[in-house]
Amino acid sequence: MFDKVLIANRGEIAMRVARACRELGIATVAVYSTEDRDSTVVSYADEAVHIGPGPAKRSYLHIPSIVEAAKLTGAQAVHPGYGFLSEDPDFAEVCAQNDLVFIGPPADVIASLGDKCVATRTMADAGLPILPGSHGPVAGPDDALAIAERTGFPVILKAAAGGGGRGMRVLYKADEVVDAYKTVSSEAGAIFGDSRLYLERYVASARHVEVQILADSYGKAIHLGVRECSVQRRHQKLLEESPAPHLPQEVIDEMGAVSVAGAKAVGYVGAGTFEFLVDERSEFYFMEANCRIQVEHPVTEMVTGIDLVQEQLRIAAGGRLELEQSDVVNRGWAVECRINMEDPDRSFAPAPGRIESLVLPGGPFVRVDTHGYPGYRVPAIYDPLLAKVITWAPTRDEAMARMDRALDEFRATGPGIRTTAGFLRRVLANGEFRSGVYDTGLVARVLGAGPTDDN
Numbered sequence: 001m002f003d004k005v006l007i008a009n010r011g012e013i014a015m016r017v018a019r020a021c022r023e024l025g026i027a028t029v030a031v032y033s034t035e036d037r038d039s040t041v042v043s044y045a046d047e048a049v050h051i052g053p054g055p056a057k058r059s060y061l062h063i064p065s066i067v068e069a070a071k072l073t074g075a076q077a078v079h080p081g082y083g084f085l086s087e088d089p090d091f092a093e094v095c096a097q098n099d100l101v102f103i104g105p106p107a108d109v110i111a112s113l114g115d116k117c118v119a120t121r122t123m124a125d126a127g128l129p130i131l132p133g134s135h136g137p138v139a140g141p142d143d144a145l146a147i148a149e150r151t152g153f154p155v156i157l158k159a160a161a162g163g164g165g166r167g168m169r170v171l172y173k174a175d176e177v178v179d180a181y182k183t184v185s186s187e188a189g190a191i192f193g194d195s196r197l198y199l200e201r202y203v204a205s206a207r208h209v210e211v212q213i214l215a216d217s218y219g220k221a222i223h224l225g226v227r228e229c230s231v232q233r234r235h236q237k238l239l240e241e242s243p244a245p246h247l248p249q250e251v252i253d254e255m256g257a258v259s260v261a262g263a264k265a266v267g268y269v270g271a272g273t274f275e276f277l278v279d280e281r282s283e284f285y286f287m288e289a290n291c292r293i294q295v296e297h298p299v300t301e302m303v304t305g306i307d308l309v310q311e312q313l314r315i316a317a318g319g320r321l322e323l324e325q326s327d328v329v330n331r332g333w334a335v336e337c338r339i340n341m342e343d344p345d346r347s348f349a350p351a352p353g354r355i356e357s358l359v360l361p362g363g364p365f366v367r368v369d370t371h372g373y374p375g376y377r378v379p380a381i382y383d384p385l386l387a388k389v390i391t392w393a394p395t396r397d398e399a400m401a402r403m404d405r406a407l408d409e410f411r412a413t414g415p416g417i418r419t420t421a422g423f424l425r426r427v428l429a430n431g432e433f434r435s436g437v438y439d440t441g442l443v444a445r446v447l448g449a450g451p452t453d454d455n
């Protein structure tokens with residue numbers, strides 16, 4: 001096992017990784033920007049290195065500063081968390097060149113899964129179900145039109161370098177295709193430096209269900225079941241649960257099996273997520289594979305009893321995956337709510353500030369992952385996630401009742417501070433959510449249902 005790991009991230013996930021390291025007897029190095037000098041992980045970690053000013057480009061995204069911090073402290077490995085450099089193949093490559101273990105898949109695997117055209121085709125070849133469409137980059141506007149007509153409307157145009165909902169457009173009629181192709185392609189070129197697009201049938205009323213996998217560097221891979229992530233607003237997930245309500249066990253098993261096949265086909269190493277779109281008939285289609293630990297990983301930990309970050313560390317250190325597929329048993333139900341410092345009454349506008357008082361929920365089967373503390377001044381320049389509240393219970397209804405109770409206990413006050421806790425309670429109370437029969441349109445319907453209550 002490693003002696004010392006550098007955590008190339010901030011916020012709650014930096015704390016999550018630091019805690020896993022401590023449990024395994026690994027020394028930790030935090031890196032921090034000037035804005036984060038008073039952060040929890042800076043005092044929690046064994047060492048902390050200042051890597052630059054607030055803007056991420058000059059700190060958490062600045063590869064030379066992070067590599068230098070690792071060399072300075074003698075860290076053997078780097079955990080990238082999520083976001084920032086976690087899915088940057090160049091960073092993984094630079095780590096390797098500097099004898100640092102990047103805790104994630106090899107650089108070439110990140111690169112090929114980051115190209116959604118390559119990823120879709122590779123996964124189709126590995127036997128994963130994909131939607132009809134271009135199965136690779138579209139050659140130009142006329143090709144887009146021909147493929148759209150062959151596929152049948154509606155279709156969706158997506159940037160090859162996109163993902164997570166960025167760079168896409170839904171098309172309902174043939175006369176939209178040529179103009180849309182040109183617009184989305186030039187947008188993709190401007191945002192990602194890659195103007196290639198692909199096209200597939202658009203599935204309305206889709207659910208977003210993802211499979212957690214673990215793979216070691218000896219070719220062994222297993223899956224840990226599914227997470228339902230359809231409660232999202234503008235591609236930002238607000239709440240996730242595991243397993244997925246009303247998804248038959250045979251379907252879960254099949255999604256898991258094909259994800260494992262996909263992971264093996266690309267030589268995946270570490271913890272990863274296979275994202276699927278599920279239609280009303282519980283037919284599922286591969287969308288993307290994510291090469292990182294995800295924000296919502298705790299719901300999988302709660303239903304499996306497996307510590308995913310510890311597994312990442314063991315695998316990266318060259319350990320063999322000790323778990324067999326038959327060891328993975330999903331027990332009960334877990335739900336996670338993301339408490340953001342945003343104002344639901346003002347279109348989720350950022351509402352950070354200095355936290356004067358913070359009361360966190362507790363009690364049985366409640367987990368809170370946060371970097372917040374009373375007196376903490378929340379920087380406005382990073383993502384708005386303040387805390388993740390996770391609850392577990394034997395049944396879905398009980399897990400949701402427990403979550404409602406936990407959110408009721410949650411208090412963060414201070415000048416200008418607002419959180420999404422009250423809005424999340426409205427989601428929990430919504431009949432459609434309660435029934436478990438919901439899709440990615442749920443949040444818009446909850447928002448249409450009236451003003452949010454407070455917190």
Ligand code: MV4
Pocket residue numbers: 131156163164165166170200201202203204206208235275277287288440
């Ligand atoms: C789709 C889709 C419907 N059909 N693909 C959004 C995130 C990204 N990973 C994939 N996404 C979607 N892909 C097909 N073929 C629906 C979504 C989707 C979505 C699309 C447009 C506007 C809002 C959306 C919310 C969730 C999912």
